[in-house]
Each structure stands twice: as structure tokens, then as C-alpha cells.
Amino acid sequence: MLMTTFFVLDCASQGVIRGFFGVSPQPNVLAEALANTNTAEASGFVMEQRWPIFKGLAWAICLMLLGWQGRKVWAEAPKRPYSRPAFWGMAALMTFTVLLHFNPSMLGAQPFLRWGVLFSSHAEAQKEIQAFENQRKALWRQxxxxxxxxxxxxxxxxxxxxxxxxxxxxxxxxxxxxxxxxxxxxxxxxxxxxxxxxxxxxxxxxxxxxxxxxxxxxxxxxxxxxxxxxxxxxxxxxxxxxxxxxxxxxxxxxxxxxxxxxxxxxxxxxxxxxxxxxxxxxxxxxxxxxxxxxxxxxxxxxxxxxxxxxxxxxxxxxxxxxxxxxxxxxxxxxxxxxxxxxxxxxxxxxxxxxxxxxxxxxxxxxxxxxxxxxxxxxxxxxxxxxxxxxxxxxxxxxxxxxxxxxxxxxxxxxxxxxxxxxxxxxxxxxxxxxxxxxxxxxxxxxxxxxxxxxxxxxxxxxxxxxxxxxx
Ligand SMILES: [Zn+2]
Structure with a gap:
């Protein structure tokens, strides 16, 4: 249920961001915006986007309620011992889930790790600019x-x-x-x-x-x-x-x-x-x-x-x-x-x-x-x-x-x-x-x-x- 809650909240925040940009923005754009903003600007953004944020939250709550409903069905189901095919099926699914994390674009969509990916790509972009700048400084000397x-x-x-x-x-x-x-x-x-x-x-x-x-x-x-x-x-x-x-x-x-x-x-x-x-x-x-x-x-x-x-x-x-x-x-x-x-x-x-x-x-x-x-x-x-x-x-x-x-x-x-x-x-x-x-x-x-x-x-x-x- 904790996982469901995180995924649903993440979906809602992505929805607000997509709604604002019209498309999924480059991670750099988000990282730079977050790195360079201040409280006044951030609260200005929240005020400006209050309706989309409200809509996103409403959706998130609906989905969470649905999740809690599902919990009942799952909790009330009679417990049976694992069958062998079910075990292997589950193992394959878990392996697949772990493997997904090795793909950078999938990792960028993982609600827990997304922000780390975002900031590391921002840091990389900054480093790249710095390298170009050093190169140009050397060039200018000539x-x-x-x-x-x-x-x-x-x-x-x-x-x-x-x-x-x-x-x-x-x-x-x-x-x-x-x-x-x-x-x-x-x-x-x-x-x-x-x-x-x-x-x-x-x-x-x-x-x-x-x-x-x-x-x-x-x-x-x-x-x-x-x-x-x-x-x-x-x-x-x-x-x-x-x-x-x-x-x-x-x-x-x-x-x-x-x-x-x-x-x-x-x-x-x-x-x-x-x-x-x-x-x-x-x-x-x-x-x-x-x-x-x-x-x-x-x-x-x-x-x-x-x-x-x-x-x-x-x-x-x-x-x-x-x-x-x-x-x-x-x-x-x-x-x-x-x-x-x-x-x-x-x-x-x-x-x-x-x-x-x-x-x-x-x-x-x-x-x-x-x-x-x-x-x-x-x-x-x-x-x-x-x-x-x-x-x-x-x-x-x-x-x-x-x-x-x-x-x-x-x-x-x-x-x-x-x-x-x-x-x-x-x-x-x-x-x-x-x-x-x-x-x-x-x-x-x-x-x-x-x-x-x-x-x-x-x-x-x-x-x-x-x-x-x-x-
Ligand atoms: Zn071009």
C-alpha cells in the first residue's frame, strides 16, 4: 500500500508537470529550474498551478481509495500454499523488475529514484559546459x-x-x-x-x-x-x-x-x-x-x-x-x-x-x-x-x-x-x-x-x- 501511495502521488505530480509543459520535459530543465528557484518563485508556481495540482490530488485520492478497496479482496482471499509454477512466475517477474532499473530511461520514471537521476544528469550537463568553457579559454589565448x-x-x-x-x-x-x-x-x-x-x-x-x-x-x-x-x-x-x-x-x-x-x-x-x-x-x-x-x-x-x-x-x-x-x-x-x-x-x-x-x-x-x-x-x-x-x-x-x-x-x-x-x-x-x-x-x-x-x-x-x- 505504501508503494501504491508513492506511485499514485508520483503519477499525479507528473501529470501536473506534463500539463504545464505540454510534454514530458527534459530532466535538465526540471533540475535547473529546481536548482535555481527560490521560495517566492516556488510558491508563486504553486499558486498559479493550484487547479492542476488540485485535480492531480483528487485523482490520486480516488486511485488510493480504489487501492484500499482492492486490499479487502486480497486480504479476504483464502490462503493457499505456493505452487511451483506460481513461484517461478513470481521469480521471473521480480527479476524483470530488477532488470528494469538498469535502463536509464526506466530508472528516470521510478518514483523513488527519479530525482537522483534528474540531478545527476543536471550535474553532468554543468560539467560538460565547464569543459567546453575551459576549451574555449585555451582557444582565446591564441x-x-x-x-x-x-x-x-x-x-x-x-x-x-x-x-x-x-x-x-x-x-x-x-x-x-x-x-x-x-x-x-x-x-x-x-x-x-x-x-x-x-x-x-x-x-x-x-x-x-x-x-x-x-x-x-x-x-x-x-x-x-x-x-x-x-x-x-x-x-x-x-x-x-x-x-x-x-x-x-x-x-x-x-x-x-x-x-x-x-x-x-x-x-x-x-x-x-x-x-x-x-x-x-x-x-x-x-x-x-x-x-x-x-x-x-x-x-x-x-x-x-x-x-x-x-x-x-x-x-x-x-x-x-x-x-x-x-x-x-x-x-x-x-x-x-x-x-x-x-x-x-x-x-x-x-x-x-x-x-x-x-x-x-x-x-x-x-x-x-x-x-x-x-x-x-x-x-x-x-x-x-x-x-x-x-x-x-x-x-x-x-x-x-x-x-x-x-x-x-x-x-x-x-x-x-x-x-x-x-x-x-x-x-x-x-x-x-x-x-x-x-x-x-x-x-x-x-x-x-x-x-x-x-x-x-x-x-x-x-x-x-x-x-x-x-x-
Ligand atoms: Zn536542430
Whole structure:
């Protein structure tokens, strides 16, 4: 009965947590929230969640009563000696129960041991960040040897949007039948200066970390380990005299990115594992970005914005009440998917994914608007790319990151260049290849800096770029 009570109370608390996050949260998020909270915030959370907590408790009491009812049946049953099969059956069950404890994810669901698992994974994440930080400190000591220097002395602002799980095959601007990118298209048409859309950009990896290690540092597919011994683009910019800012809607305890952000002159995480903010959408980045931009501009400034983009769970990527493709079941996209034999659940995922693409377009359009408003007296470059693509029933009945499908690597990318006095120009569609592993070269181009790693033939924005000769 003690066990039943614990399990039931644990179920109730998990129910409240799931209800709050919409999904089962990463253990790190919980551990960090618990480690960093104070009494006032904790009691604020309890007050805010009093109804779900009340509901959870009510369920727990019902289940416990049911358990106590069962006790009667069990206590009143006539006692019989153990039979041999029953003994072995019981032994097998007990062994299975013990073995379950060797599986970390099962252990993480064990009501007595869950919290230990949670805090040890938190401690591990902290240790990982510390290791990355030490590595970066050693790297910074060599900064003079990077030869990172300005080649364009005009004051300017560079903004880099790092997207997440965004697939260009789902962009209306690049030919997808559904109008998923309307807010961005409107923004592009109004912006003064030149917008370039890359219709042939690909990532070399299908997961965030391996892909961005290639994109943000001189590392390439041929030399993937170079990221450990070379500076990332924010470090290079800093060395060349840039004021650097990191604005993120991704978790603040994510190893390498956390370490990069800590070296920036300013960093803002709106999704820092805090209870209240953990279901933040990218549109919530608009406000802190406006605040950053309302400060006087430094001569050379770089802002990196790390989006949550179209990462699953897709339905959490939209502000409440926005979802133009929810419930659509008979448009050309759905008809195509039905013809290809896609399951209902995958088609529903596609609708949610397309909603997330739409909401991403909306958030990015609003941020572009803020940048163009608050920095219109200087040269601006804004680059957007996704870290990798996503398979959502494009090739098979599957929704998620995919190493085996082309959709896992097809990414959208765009660039907005502006100089004071320019008028809006027609969107230019660039069909040349843009392998994301050379994004660091393109960013040096946009920042107006050269380092010892910069080469025109590896710079996709240079006329001399040669995808075959680049390395
Ligand atoms: Zn990713």
C-alpha cells in the first residue's frame, strides 16, 4: 500500500508537470529550474498551478481509495500454499523488475529514484559546459594568431538567425503549395535593399550540434574536428572589434552553445529552463531584440538569434490561436500525402509542422521589422539559415530528424543586405549551391572581416566560390 501511495502521488505530480509543459520535459530543465528557484518563485508556481495540482490530488485520492478497496479482496482471499509454477512466475517477474532499473530511461520514471537521476544528469550537463568553457579559454589565448581583422571599416550591424529543423520544401516562397511563408514574404517585399533567397542550400548533418559545429567554425565535412581548435564566428567577430550579442529561445544549459553564449558581450535566454518561460515561442524574442536594438548602436555589432524554429513538438511552436493548417484534410498537400500512403498521424504532424513554419515566418518577419526600424541609418546584413531539415512524411511514414532522407538536409536560407537610402528591390532567387558547412566563410564576408581561415573559393557569397574546390 505504501508503494501504491508513492506511485499514485508520483503519477499525479507528473501529470501536473506534463500539463504545464505540454510534454514530458527534459530532466535538465526540471533540475535547473529546481536548482535555481527560490521560495517566492516556488510558491508563486504553486499558486498559479493550484487547479492542476488540485485535480492531480483528487485523482490520486480516488486511485488510493480504489487501492484500499482492492486490499479487502486480497486480504479476504483464502490462503493457499505456493505452487511451483506460481513461484517461478513470481521469480521471473521480480527479476524483470530488477532488470528494469538498469535502463536509464526506466530508472528516470521510478518514483523513488527519479530525482537522483534528474540531478545527476543536471550535474553532468554543468560539467560538460565547464569543459567546453575551459576549451574555449585555451582557444582565446591564441586569438592573436587568428589574424581576424576588419576589411570593411564602415559601421555596420550583422544579424544571424540560426533556425531549427526548418525544411525549405515546406516554404511557399520556394514553391510549396501551401502559403506557409506569407508574413515573411510581405516583410521581404517592404524591406529596403536586397533580399536573396537561396533555393539550393543544404546542411551536411541532420542534427543540431554536428551541423552547427561545421556551420559556425572553420570545420568542414572533410575536417570535422577542426571546431575544437578554431574559433567560432562570434569569437572571430569579437577579436576583429565587434560587440557581440547572443539571443536565444533554446535551452540555456546546452553544452557548446551555452559556452559560446557565455563569451558574448551580452546574452539573453528567454527559455532558460524556468518554469514560467519554458513553453516560450520564437515570437517572444521580438521584445528582447527591440530592447537590445533600442540601445545606441556600437560601430560594429553582431547579434546571433538562436530560434526554436520548427523543432518538435511542432504544436508548441505557435502562439495560442494561430494555426492556419490545423484540421485541413483535403488540400493538394493532403491529397498528395494520401496518394503516397501517409498515415493519419503523419498527415496531422504535417499540418502542425506547416503551422510551425508559418509561425516562424511571422516571428522572423517581426524581428526583421524591428531591425530595419531601429538600424536604418547604417549598413545592415541579416542572414537566416536552418541547422538542418526535417522529414515530415515527405518520403515515408516518419516525422523527425532524418539522416536517411534528403529532407533531413534541405534547408531554407535567405540574406537581406541594406545600405541607407536604398529602395525595396525584387527578391532575388539564388539557385547556386550553398553547403551550410561554409556558412562561417559567408559570415566573415558579411561581417567584413578576414581571418587566416577565410578563402574566396570557400565563400558561397563570393563570385569565386567553387563548391568542389572549397575546403
Ligand atoms: Zn536542430
Amino acid at each position: 586569438h592573436a594568431a587568428w589574424d581576424a581583422h576588419l576589411v570593411d571599416q564602415r559601421p555596420h550591424t550583422v544579424v544571424v538567425f540560426i533556425g531549427e529543423s526548418d525544411n525549405r520544401l515546406n516554404w511557399h516562397l520556394l514553391g510549396y503549395p501551401r502559403d506557409t511563408t506569407q508574413p515573411l514574404q510581405e516583410a521581404f517585399e517592404k524591406l529596403p535593399g536586397q533580399v536573396t533567397l537561396f533555393s539550393n542550400a543544404t546542411s551536411q548533418q541532420a542534427f543540431t550540434l554536428p551541423s552547427l559545429k561545421l556551420a559556425l567554425t572553420p570545420a568542414t565535412s572533410e575536417q570535422p574536428d577542426l571546431w575544437k581548435t578554431t574559433p567560432d564566428i562570434t569569437f572571430m567577430a569579437k577579436e576583429a572589434g565587434f560587440y557581440t550579442r547572443w539571443l536565444s529561445n533554446q535551452p540555456s544549459n546546452d553544452g557548446w552553445f551555452a559556452a559560446i553564449a557565455r563569451d558574448a558581450d551580452e546574452k539573453v535566454f528567454i527559455n532558460n529552463g524556468n518554469w514560467r518561460d519554458s513553453s516560450s515561442v520564437d515570437r517572444d524574442l521580438v521584445k528582447p531584440l527591440r530592447k537590445m536594438l533600442s540601445q545606441a548602436a556600437r560601430p560594429y555589432e553582431l547579434i546571433v538569434i538562436h530560434l526554436l524554429g520548427q523543432h518538435f513538438h511542432y504544436e508548441l511552436r505557435c502562439p495560442k490561436g494561430i494555426g492556419p493548417f490545423s484540421g485541413v484534410d483535403d488540400d493538394p498537400v493532403m491529397q498528395d500525402m494520401k496518394r503516397a500512403g501517409r498515415k493519419d498521424s503523419i498527415r496531422q504532424s504535417r499540418n502542425e509542422y506547416d503551422n510551425a513554419v508559418y509561425c516562424g515566418a511571422q516571428a522572423n518577419a517581426e524581428m526583421l521589422q524591428a531591425i530595419s526600424e531601429l538600424r536604418n541609418d547604417r549598413k545592415i546584413s541579416v542572414l537566416y539559415f536552418s541547422d538542418h531539415g526535417q522529414e515530415v512524411g515527405h518520403n515515408r511514414n516518419f516525422s523527425g530528424h532524418s539522416e536517411q532522407d534528403a529532407s533531413g538536409y534541405s534547408i531554407p536560407m535567405w540574406l537581406w543586405n541594406y545600405q541607407p537610402g536604398q529602395k525595396p528591390q525584387k527578391i532575388h532567387i539564388e539557385t547556386k549551391k550553398f553547403p551550410l558547412e561554409y556558412a562561417d566563410q559567408a559570415m566573415q564576408h558579411l561581417l567584413g572581416i578576414h581571418s587566416k581561415w577565410y578563402e574566396k573559393k570557400s565563400d558561397p557569397l563570393s563570385a569565386a566560390f567553387n563548391a568542389e574546390a572549397a575546403h
